[in-house]
Amino acid sequence: AQTVTQSQPEMSVQEAETVTLSCTYDTSESDYYLFWYKQPPSRQMILVIRQEAYKQQNATENRFSVNFQKAAKSFSLKISDSQLGDAAMYFCAYRRSNTGNQFYFGTGTSLTVIP
Amino acid sequence: DGGITQSPKYLFRKEGQNVTLSCEQNLNHDAMYWYRQDPGQGLRLIYYSQIVNDFQKGDIAEGYSVSREKKESFPLTVTSAQKNPTAFYLCASSRDRGRGQPQHFGDGTRLSIL
Numbered sequence: 001a002q003t004v005t006q007s008q009p010e011m012s013v014q015e016a017e018t019v020t021l022s023c024t025y026d027t028s029e030s031d032y033y034l035f036w037y038k039q040p041p042s043r044q045m046i047l048v049i050r051q052e053a054y055k056q057q058n059a060t061e062n063r064f065s066v067n068f069q070k071a072a073k074s075f076s077l078k079i080s081d082s083q084l085g086d087a088a089m090y091f092c093a094y095r096r097s098n099t100g101n102q103f104y105f106g107t108g109t110s111l112t113v114i115p
Numbered sequence: 116d117g118g119i120t121q122s123p124k125y126l127f128r129k130e131g132q133n134v135t136l137s138c139e140q141n142l143n144h145d146a147m148y149w150y151r152q153d154p155g156q157g158l159r160l161i162y163y164s165q166i167v168n169d170f171q172k173g174d175i176a177e178g179y180s181v182s183r184e185k186k187e188s189f190p191l192t193v194t195s196a197q198k199n200p201t202a203f204y205l206c207a208s209s210r211d212r213g214r215g216q217p218q219h220f221g222d223g224t225r226l227s228i229l
Contacts, residue, residue: 033215045220052215107157
């Protein structure tokens with residue numbers, strides 16, 4: 001089974017600064033998809049960004065970008081110009097591309113934004 | 116607007132009682148999922164369904180049951196066999212076709228023991 005590891009249970013960042021959240025995964029497949037989800041205190045899961053493994057270009061969504069290192073099986077999330085509303089749990093997730101629909105989630109990183 | 120509706124938002128269970136959590140989606144998604152979330156443990160998969168009348172056990176299916184009689188609906192029953200049901204439950208759905216479609220989530224149901 002695929003495993004997704006988030007080694008930072010908690011992170012903090014000063015408002016307006018940049019922070020990077022780490023994620024590594026284990027897979028023997030070459031084609032797959034990776035996601036970052038945000039869960040604010042309201043507990044709603046919100047999709048932040050999506051990366052296709054066959055694309056070398058790193059995905060970007062406004063202040064959010066990823067550093068996708070396929071050989072290293074690493075998928076980190078960079079948040080630039082951090083805002084108070086970025087405070088949340090962040091989950092990394094993996095989805096296989098060929099068979100089945102199962103998603104695999106990491107244990108999450110709790111991000112605190114310091115005013 | 117399309118989305119996933121979970122109800123109720125809060126649910127209380129008495130000893131020995133079965134309770135059912137509702138999940139409805141109008142996104143025309145094929146696949147639906149149930150996750151359990153405990154503090155500090157992330158999301159753990161209970162059951163998932165790729166098509167109507169078919170579903171598979173996830174990592175922690177014991178003490179839970181599901182049905183998928185309609186594409187739009189995937190209710191989860193927490194049975195009396197689940198001895199520690201207090202948790203936050205999330206329902207999700209995704210498209211089966213198309214490459215790497217993300218999951219969409221409901222707002223969750225918090226289940227507590229009375």
